[in-house]
Amino acid sequence: MAFGAVDRQRVDAILIELKTRGPDVAQRAALMQELAQLHQPLVSHVCRRYAERGEPLEDLTQVGMLAFVMAVERFDLNRGIDFAAFLTPTVMGELKKYFRDHTWAVRVPRGLQELRAQVAAETAAFLHQESRSPSVEEVAERLGTTRERVLEALEAAYAYTASSLDQPVGGPDGPVLGDRLVDPVDLTVDVDLRVSIAPALEALPARERRIIELRFVEGWSQVEIATHLGISQMHVSRLLKRTLEVLREELRDVASG
């Protein structure tokens, strides 16, 4: 069977090194890199299971590798479970969160509505051109999506109503749905650099690091972070911007060094 497996012995050795001996930043980065390479195929395998929903596999793999970094940080050697068994639900949890927050909260209700409208328009156009009703597959092909998505769009037409971005979430005075949109700033770096981000994050002051984690790992909105830390949203915005610049500088150094 062509299903791969992870080299557990090497993984354990690296994790023990990372968790117990506290190697310096350079060693740590090298160990993380190796650990990432050992798990990249598993992460890709999991991501492929989610890749049929119109999100590019590379984007999902980045989410997956970010989850990998989180999993390494959270992994407890004393629990006596395989790292791969811990990593997999972490990756799946992050992928789900990604779909929920980045596509579900915003794009899915609207996206499915749009897709539903596109399916209807495409069906009409097809009928006009070919004098017959199109198959789901034909519609999917023309719209550059999958059969499943089209079926979902057809299903969803009954189930969903469009959500307003101004709809409050978590209570009438809570943040609105639009707050959960991703900031235009994004960490556009490749997967290897994402892995290198761990030491850079560790070098940040505690509060800045926490803000980055809340924003990009936990997916909190700026308003939620501001409330949580008792500072203004503007302040959070400024801190985020400055911290991201610092991180970008560090990553540029990593990339060029």
Place this chain on the structure above:
Amino acid sequence: MNSGTGEPWAPQVTLTIPASARYLVTARLVTADIASGIGMPIDVIEDLRVAVDEALTMLITGLEDAAQSTVTCQFGTTSEMIRVRVESSAPVALTPPSDGGYAWIVLDAVSDEFDVMQLPNATRISFERASVAPVGQVGHRGTGHTRS
């Protein structure tokens, strides 16, 4: 994992599909529909789709003569759980879960229990999943996604 839940159960829905990746969609949609029928949360439904996909892919890619073979999915539900059995129409040589193959790791992550059985003329993978995650662990156990 691998404990084999033992007690026999009668499927409420049986779906037989050609052993082809083309029909994974069919199986996933049926799974999603049955799971949503007992009110399972979207996250659990997502997991079940992945589980069915993973189990069927193992069987389909492992069949020597896939073009002449079928796989059968059986579903049983109670108000709290879903049980799924997928079975190939011919035996498939699978690496045991203890070898740590990706597919098994995934199946382990998305099911409460799973089992693989070699029958005289078939290979059977079965798994079950409770509808509700333990309180305080929305989504999936072990990933700690609940917000305070």
